[in-house]
Amino acid sequence: MKYKYLMTGFIMPVLFASGNPVAVSAEHQQHRDHGAHEHGTASLNIAIENSSLYIELESPAMNIVGFEHQPTNDKQTRAVKQATNLLKKATQQFGLPVAAQCTVSNIQVKSPLLIKQENPTDEHSEFHASYIFNCKNISALININVMLFKTFKRMSEIDVQLISSTGQTIKELTAGHSMLVIKP
Numbered sequence: 001m002k003y004k005y006l007m008t009g010f011i012m013p014v015l016f017a018s019g020n021p022v023a024v025s026a027e028h029q030q031h032r033d034h035g036a037h038e039h040g041t042a043s044l045n046i047a048i049e050n051s052s053l054y055i056e057l058e059s060p061a062m063n064i065v066g067f068e069h070q071p072t073n074d075k076q077t078r079a080v081k082q083a084t085n086l087l088k089k090a091t092q093q094f095g096l097p098v099a100a101q102c103t104v105s106n107i108q109v110k111s112p113l114l115i116k117q118e119n120p121t122d123e124h125s126e127f128h129a130s131y132i133f134n135c136k137n138i139s140a141l142i143n144i145n146v147m148l149f150k151t152f153k154r155m156s157e158i159d160v161q162l163i164s165s166t167g168q169t170i171k172e173l174t175a176g177h178s179m180l181v182i183k184p
C-alpha cells in the first residue's frame with residue numbers, strides 16, 4: 001500500500017528513528033548537498049494517520065533568526081534560544097480546529113546553531129522542528145492555520161507536502177494565504 005510505504009519511508013523515521021530530520025527525502029537531501037536552500041522559503045511535511053498528526057518543519061536559519069552562522073555574541077545566542085522556544089510553542093505556530101481535540105505529545109527542535117562547533121563555517125544552516133499531535137476527533141481536522149509567518153517575519157513562503165488517507169498533495173502557503181485546507 002503506497003500510503004503506508006510513504007509513512008514509514010518518509011515521516012516516521014524522521015520522527016522516531018533516525019533523529020536526523022535532514023533525511024526527509026532524496027530530493028531534499030540532494031537540495032542540501034548543493035547548499036542551495038532558498039532564504040524566505042521553508043517546507044512543511046505533514047502526515048495524518050489514525051488519530052495522529054505529524055508535522056515537520058524545515059527552514060533556513062535565516063528565516064528564523066536572520067543569520068546562519070554560529071552565534072558570535074550574546075544577542076545572537078539569545079535570538080537562537082528565543083526562536084527555539086517559539087518553535088516549541090506548537091499551538092502558537094499551528095492553529096488546529098478546537099473540535100479536533102488535538103494535544104501535543106512530542107516536540108523536537110534541532111539546528112546546528114544550537115550546538116557549539118569548534119570550527120564554525122559560514123555555510124548555510126537550518127532549523128528543523130517536528131511535532132506529533134494526538135487528536136481525539138481527527139475527522140474534525142479540516143484545516144491547519146500555519147502561523148509561522150506571523151512568528152517569523154522573514155518567512156514568506158512555505159511548501160507543504162501533505163499525506164493523508166486521501167493521498168499525497170503539494171500545497172504552497174504564503175503570509176497572506178496561510179490556511180492549509182485538509183478537507184475541502
Ligand SMILES: [Zn+2]
Pocket residue numbers: 037039060061062068123124125
Ligand atoms: Zn542559507
